[in-house]
Amino acid sequence: MKRNTIASMCVLLTFIVPARAQVVIDLSLITCQQLLESDTERRALISSWMSGYFSASKNLSVLDFRNMERNAKAVGDYCKTHRSDTVMNAMQKNWR
Helix, strand or coil: CHHHHHHHHHHHHHHHCCCCCCCCCCCCCCEHHHHHHCCHHHHHHHHHHHHHHHHHHCCCCCCCHHHHHHHHHHHHHHHHHCCCCEHHHHHHHHCC
16 A cells, blocks of 8 residues: 555656756757747847857957847848858857
8 A cells, every 4th residue: 555655656746846858059050040940039049148159259258238239130141141051150250
């Protein structure tokens, strides 16, 4: 009887505890096509990451929203005409 109760509680706990999804995105592999097909929130997240990535590479600790917006637009415009290119390549060619 105890064994059935313990087994039942274990089964119930697996349904009660929320599953933790782990999502890993390798930004060096994302194509411009995939970026353009992403929803607004995903594009904003990628843009923020790009800003941090290039700021760190230049040892900058300041966040300038005007530059971030300009860079995101430049990369987006580039991606519209180079859909098979990677976003990292688009960033390297267009980021200031």
